[in-house]
Amino acid sequence: MKGKRLLLIGLFLSLALLSIGCGGQATAGRDETETTDAPVVSHGGAVDDYVSLVDSLRSAGATVEPGDSVEQAIFEPVVGQIIKVNGQDVQVFEFESEESAQTAAETISLDGSSTSTTMITWIATPHFYRAGKVIVLYVGDDSGVLSVLAEVLGEQFAGG
Secondary structure: OHHHHHHHHHHHHHHHHHHHHOOOOOOOOOOOOOOOOOOOOOOOOOOOOHHHHHHHHHHOOOOEEEEEEEOOHHHOOOOEEEEEEOOEEEEEEEOOOHHHHHHHHHOOOOOOOEOOOOEOOOOOOEEEEEEOOEEEEEEOOOHHHHHHHHHHHOOOOEEO
């Protein structure tokens, strides 16, 4: 009986030491999918690419969720990524360089209804923004999304 009690005490002490060695946090009874409510910290700096865009939008207080890929004939062969900004679809196209993004942006008419070779019919008002290597396209009129995009990317270069 005494031997079993010593064995249990030894086992308990071993588990306690193991727990301390692993950061001292026991996980029994805790939901492993818990998330913290820690604030999102921005890495700072200007928007240059997809990652810095998402980071800047989040640091500006927007909720951002990645979505599916998207293709627009006006930006071929670049394949874009949809992100949901405050629940609205926003298309992000990352080019190889700032120069190639600028060249693509220059083909879009000021009202966003055409390029140098294509007429476009949108389901809502298009809004085009460019920063660094990315062109961002938001087709819609949600004032919160427009506000955060302008805050992070500056004024749109084309669209309504």
